[in-house]
Amino acid sequence: MFQRLFITHPASVGETYFEHMRASLGTAGKLARASAACLVHAIVPGLCKTTGSTAIMALHSEIYPRRFDQPTL
Template sequence: MLYRLFLEHPRCVNETYSAHMGAAFGVGGRLLVASFKCFVHGLVPGLYKTAGSDAICALYKDVAPRKFDQPTF
């Protein structure tokens, strides 16, 4: 059970547990920053006009090549 939860997916994508965690944290951090900018833009429309769409496009370019045929929960 622990192998399936913690090691199976990172090994399927040729990463160590720590490398996979770092990559996931990096994507998550970028999403958090983009989310904050979107909320600020909602309050003050003149700020961060394209931050949300820019972040989506940049993340897609980085994540799309890494797609693997992996089932999720």
């Protein structure tokens, strides 16, 4: 169970547990900033007009090439 939850997936993408944690936390941070920008835009439409969509496109181009067709759990 430990192996499946903490070792197998990071190894399948060529990373250690801590390398994978760092990459995942980086993605989470980018998503949090994009989410905050979308929230600001919802309240003041003249601000952050393209920040959210630009972040989504950048993350897609970063993550999609590394995608593996495998279940996450």
